Amino acid sequence: MHILVLGAAGMVGRKLVDGLVADGRLGKAEITKMTLHDVVAPKQPEKAGFPVEVLSGDFAIAGVPEKLIAGRPDVVFHLAAIVSGEAELDFDKGYRINLDGTRMLFDAIRLVGGSYKPRVVFTSSIAVFGAPFPDAIGDEFFNTPLLSYGTQKTIGELLLADYTRRGFMDGVGIRLPTINIRPGLPNKAASGFFSGILREPLAGKEAILPVSEDVRHWHASPRSAVGFLVHAGSMDTAKIGPRRNLTMPGISATVGEQIAALKRVAGEKVAARIKREPDPFIVGIVAGWPRNFDPKRSLELGFTTAEKSFDDIIRIHIDDELGGKFVA
Amino acid sequence: MHILVLGAAGMVGRKLVDGLVADGRLGKAEITKMTLHDVVAPKQPEKAGFPVEVLSGDFAIAGVPEKLIAGRPDVVFHLAAIVSGEAELDFDKGYRINLDGTRMLFDAIRLVGGSYKPRVVFTSSIAVFGAPFPDAIGDEFFNTPLLSYGTQKTIGELLLADYTRRGFMDGVGIRLPTINIRPGLPNKAASGFFSGILREPLAGKEAILPVSEDVRHWHASPRSAVGFLVHAGSMDTAKIGPRRNLTMPGISATVGEQIAALKRVAGEKVAARIKREPDPFIVGIVAGWPRNFDPKRSLELGFTTAEKSFDDIIRIHIDDELGGKFVA
Numbered sequence: 001m002h003i004l005v006l007g008a009a010g011m012v013g014r015k016l017v018d019g020l021v022a023d024g025r026l027g028k029a030e031i032t033k034m035t036l037h038d039v040v041a042p043k044q045p046e047k048a049g050f051p052v053e054v055l056s057g058d059f060a061i062a063g064v065p066e067k068l069i070a071g072r073p074d075v076v077f078h079l080a081a082i083v084s085g086e087a088e089l090d091f092d093k094g095y096r097i098n099l100d101g102t103r104m105l106f107d108a109i110r111l112v113g114g115s116y117k118p119r120v121v122f123t124s125s126i127a128v129f130g131a132p133f134p135d136a137i138g139d140e141f142f143n144t145p146l147l148s149y150g151t152q153k154t155i156g157e158l159l160l161a162d163y164t165r166r167g168f169m170d171g172v173g174i175r176l177p178t179i180n181i182r183p184g185l186p187n188k189a190a191s192g193f194f195s196g197i198l199r200e201p202l203a204g205k206e207a208i209l210p211v212s213e214d215v216r217h218w219h220a221s222p223r224s225a226v227g228f229l230v231h232a233g234s235m236d237t238a239k240i241g242p243r244r245n246l247t248m249p250g251i252s253a254t255v256g257e258q259i260a261a262l263k264r265v266a267g268e269k270v271a272a273r274i275k276r277e278p279d280p281f282i283v284g285i286v287a288g289w290p291r292n293f294d295p296k297r298s299l300e301l302g303f304t305t306a307e308k309s310f311d312d313i314i315r316i317h318i319d320d321e322l323g324g325k326f327v328a
Numbered sequence: 329m330h331i332l333v334l335g336a337a338g339m340v341g342r343k344l345v346d347g348l349v350a351d352g353r354l355g356k357a358e359i360t361k362m363t364l365h366d367v368v369a370p371k372q373p374e375k376a377g378f379p380v381e382v383l384s385g386d387f388a389i390a391g392v393p394e395k396l397i398a399g400r401p402d403v404v405f406h407l408a409a410i411v412s413g414e415a416e417l418d419f420d421k422g423y424r425i426n427l428d429g430t431r432m433l434f435d436a437i438r439l440v441g442g443s444y445k446p447r448v449v450f451t452s453s454i455a456v457f458g459a460p461f462p463d464a465i466g467d468e469f470f471n472t473p474l475l476s477y478g479t480q481k482t483i484g485e486l487l488l489a490d491y492t493r494r495g496f497m498d499g500v501g502i503r504l505p506t507i508n509i510r511p512g513l514p515n516k517a518a519s520g521f522f523s524g525i526l527r528e529p530l531a532g533k534e535a536i537l538p539v540s541e542d543v544r545h546w547h548a549s550p551r552s553a554v555g556f557l558v559h560a561g562s563m564d565t566a567k568i569g570p571r572r573n574l575t576m577p578g579i580s581a582t583v584g585e586q587i588a589a590l591k592r593v594a595g596e597k598v599a600a601r602i603k604r605e606p607d608p609f610i611v612g613i614v615a616g617w618p619r620n621f622d623p624k625r626s627l628e629l630g631f632t633t634a635e636k637s638f639d640d641i642i643r644i645h646i647d648d649e650l651g652g653k654f655v656a
Contacts, residue, residue, distance in 0.1 A: 091494065130570070142470045144489065144571050151490040155483050161472065162479040166419065242458070243472050 001029040003233075004068060006059060006105070007079030009038035011182055012123070015226050016077060021045045021052075026075060027234025037068060038080065060101030065108035072112070075119045075233045078105060083189040084127055087149040088285070098152035106159055110168040120160065120171045121232040124245060126218055128154040128175060129290045136294040139247065146288035157245040164244050172232040172240065174303075177220040177250030180258075181317035190285040194219065197255070198262055198314060201273035204327030210279035213256035216291035220250040221316045223306040231303055239301060248303055252292035253310045261310035265318070266326055329357040331561075332396060334387060334433070335407030337366035339510055340451070343554050344405060349373045349380075354403060355562025365396060366408065388429030393436035400440070403447045403561045406433060411517040412455055412477040412613070419476060426480035434487055438496035448488065448499045449560040452573060454546055456482040456503060457618045464622040467575065474616035485573040492572050500560040500568065502631075505548040505578030508586075509645035518613040522547065525583070526590055526642060529601035532655030538607035541584035544619035548578040549644045551634040559631055567629060576631055580620035581638045589638035593646070594654055 003026060007013045017036060025031055034052045036042040041056035059065060059080060069076075080101065087094025102122070109118060127150030128143045143154045153175075160171035181202075182195040193210050194217060200207035220228075228248050240246075253261070263271045295303075307313050318326055331354060335341045345364060353359055362380045364370040369384035387393060387408055397404075408429065415422025430450070437446060455478030456471045471482045481503075488499040509530075510523040521538050522545060528535035548556075556576050568574075581589070591599045623631075635641050646654055 140470050142468050143486075145486070146493065146570060148490050148494070151486050154486055158471075158473070158479050158482055158486075162476055165474065166476070242474060 001026060001031050001075065002033040002035070002071060002073045003031060003075045003077070004035045004037070004071070004073035005077045005079065006037050006068070007081065008036035008042035009040050010079055011184060012176075012179065012222065012225050012229070013038065013042070013077075013079045015222050016079070016229050017042070017045060019226050019230065021048045024049050026230065029234070033071070035068065035071060035073060060097050060104060062104070065105045066111075068105070069108040069112060072116060073118055075121070076105070076109070077121045077229060077233065078102065079123045081123070082149070084125075084147055084149040084285070085190040087152065088147055088190070091148060094148050094152060098149065099155050102156040103159055106163045106169065110163060117167065117170055119233055119237070120169045121229055122156055122160050122171060122173045123229070124153045124157050124173045124175045125150065126175050126177060126247065126290045126293070128157065131288045133290060136292045137247070137290055138294045139297045147285065161242065161244045165242055170237050171244050172235070172237060173245035174228050174232050174298075175245065175247045176225055176228065177218045177248060179222055179225050180219040180313055181221070181321075183222070183317070183321045190282055193282065194255075194258070197274050198258065199317065201262065201270045202266060202314075202318065202322065202326040204273075206273050206275055208277050209255065209274050210277060210282040211255065211286055212278070213259065214254055215286055216252060216254045217286075218250045218252055218290055218293055219310070219313060220248065220305055221307050221313050223316050223320065224250075227306055228303055235302060246298040246301065246303070247293050247295040248298055249295050249305050250293065251305065251307060251310055251313065258310055261314055265311050265314045267328060269328060270326065329354060329359050329403065330361040330363070330399060330401045331359060331403045331405070332363045332365070332399070332401035333405045333407065334365050334396070335409065336364035336370035337368050338407055339512060340504075340507065340550060340553050340557070341366065341370070341405075341407045343550050344407075344557050345370070345373060347554050347558065349376045352377050354558065357562070361399070363396065363399060363401060388425050388432060390432070393432045394439075396433070397436040397440060400444060401446055403449070404433070404437070405449045405557060405561065406430065407451045409451070410477070412453075412475055413518040415477040415480065416475055416518070416613070422476050422480060426477065427483050430484040431487055434491045434497065438491060445495065445498055447561055447565070448497045449557055450484055450488050450499060450501045451557070452481045452485050452501045452503045453478065454503050454505060454575065454618045454621070456485065459616045461618060464620045465575070465618055466622050467625045475613065489570065489572045493570055498565050499572050500563070500565060501573035502556050502560050502626075503573065503575045504553055504556065505546045505576055507550055507553050508547040508641055509549070509649075511550070511645070511649045518610055519545075521610065522583075522586070525602050526586065527645065529590065529598045530594060530642075530646065530650065530654040532601075534601050534603055536605045537583065537602050538605060538610040539583060539614055540606070541587065542582055543614055544580060544582045545614075546578045546580055546618055546621055547638070547641060548576065548633055549635050549641050551644050551648065552578075555634055556631055563630060574626040574629065574631070575621050575623040576626055577623050577633050578621065579633065579635060579638055579641065586638055589642055593639050593642045595656060597656060598654065
């Protein structure tokens with residue numbers, strides 16, 4: 001099995017690649033080749049039991065998706081995107097990468113034709129939903145995104161479903177919760193603080209909380225995100241039916257509950273490193289975001305989280321990123 | 329007020345133009361100029377009390393939308409589209425006109441910038457919904473189109489909402505019911521028979537019914553469609569909020585109820601001109617279409633139908649198209 005990962009240098013992409021290299025298989029299929037692509041060159045994996053080609057550049061340029069598809073990958077993980085804050089600030093860039101790039105990729109697959117029909121896993125987002133919504137959003141609630149990023153992700157979902165229905169590919173769209181705790185440096189996502197208020201204090205640093213503690217949101221660990229991707233890449237898609245886009249399971253928690261979990265797992269002193277500095281731009285964006293979901297379909301289809309509580313989310317970060325230790 | 333109509337040579341476009349020319353105003357605003365565009369030249373209206381420019385050609389070509397917007401129309405009615413059956417048969421053409429064309433039009437408006445922010449009325453469709461759905465589809469039901477046409481219309485709705493939210497235009501998307509009775513010759517829409525089984529018998533001709541009589545669908549007269557467009561072009565959009573796409577009111581009826589209405593209004597002999605010839609292609613498409621709606625929002629926002637029953641729909645056709653007479 002040949003696997004192509006677009007967005008392979010991103011946080012989730014790197015973890016997915018590490019997991020696939022370690023396992024040597026996706027579901028029951030042995031991996032025989034991987035192709036990794038991102039705007040900056042992804043790291044060449046060490047000790048892979050199969051050839052790994054590493055490519056870099058802008059994928060949303062005529063001819064590039066065709067080259068990526070020329071090797072006829074059996075599974076395509078499409079994780080490449082301009083994140084929410086940047087897509088809001090740079091209208092043209094967000095539409096060019098998130099809409100045009102996705103469509104160019106799908107068209108490159110379509111235009112191969114014949115019997116070529118790869119599994120395509122598209123990472124969508126809960127930003128496809130916009131307020132007002134019910135306390136827990138069900139699987140049939142409508143998409144009225146309040147950001148250009150959410151608009152672009154919704155359009156990607158629609159294209160994925162139509163291209164799948166027409167037999168060009170075998171698509172699965174997964175709406176990832178906000179990933180928490182994101183390791184590494186902050187990115188331009190407006191949701192960055194949800195991780196920052198935990199990650200930075202655990203590293204002995206101050207963190208800025210730009211919203212109030214009663215902001216409720218929907219979270220999953222990086223470990224869960226990789227699990228969702230692997231399941232979407234290997235599951236029996238006949239069970240999904242034509243509605244190919246699924247809200248992934250997660251943990252609903254307020255910022256206050258996040259901080260309480262941090263206190264339980266790491267102590268009061270760590271939590272005291274959080275500084276309150278309200279930011280109207282972030283407050284405005286987050287006000288339109290979902291708080292909780294009732295993702296019956298994805299649970300029935302076998303998607304599961306690696307964590308049972310927000311305390312688990314913090315412990316997973318300490319285990320996977322900090323070698324089991326934090327700065328008390 | 330300068331009004332631009334795209335798709336002005338189509339059935340609804342012609343009726344809209346005739347109505348605006350007759351009224352001389354849109355809502356409370358006096359019309360000072362109209363620009364009409366379609367792929368075939370729209371008819372030059374007679375006796376218009378203002379200049380009317382008539383243009384023809386493909387609007388989804390780089391530079392053309394910019395030219396159409398160069399006159400800075402205050403209101404744009406965007407009715408141009410490849411219909412459902414044709415968009416299903418010609419993948420590239422459907423996406424090029426329905427998606428790319430719509431986006432190019434919106435971008436031409438966006439790139440004017442400054443204080444230019446026209447009202448844009450986009451004719452969407454109930455094909456944005458796909459089975460299975462509840463018996464009556466509410467205003468918050470999700471979009472899972474089962475045709476490329478419905479996919480393209482949903483994407484147009486999303487772009488309209490995002491471009492409006494970002495302040496580039498003042499958009500209103502209206503999901504028209506199937507228009508019944510369509511005058512003139514059949515077009516390539518898969519829904520054509522819903523009108524054909526009434527229009528042809530009233531003209532003394534045979535008509536083909538390609539589906540069973542228990543097929544239920546959602547209808548409005550051409551008179552209602554023009555009323556929806558005029559209201560969308562002149563209403564106070566501040567009342568709509570960010571959810572800019574609205575399901576229009578209509579009449580839910582089965583094919584059997586349509587035929588019963590035809591018998592009541594025109595007699596048994598007219599209804600006997602309908603021939604049953606099931607067509608699996610049409611049956612398959614129509615199976616995924618909505619049957620009934622609960623369009624609370626559009627009713628609250630002042631959209632109303634011209635008819636109260638299917639009998640009225642038939643009478644409107646006899647009055648507006650047949651000079652009050654049919655072939656008994």
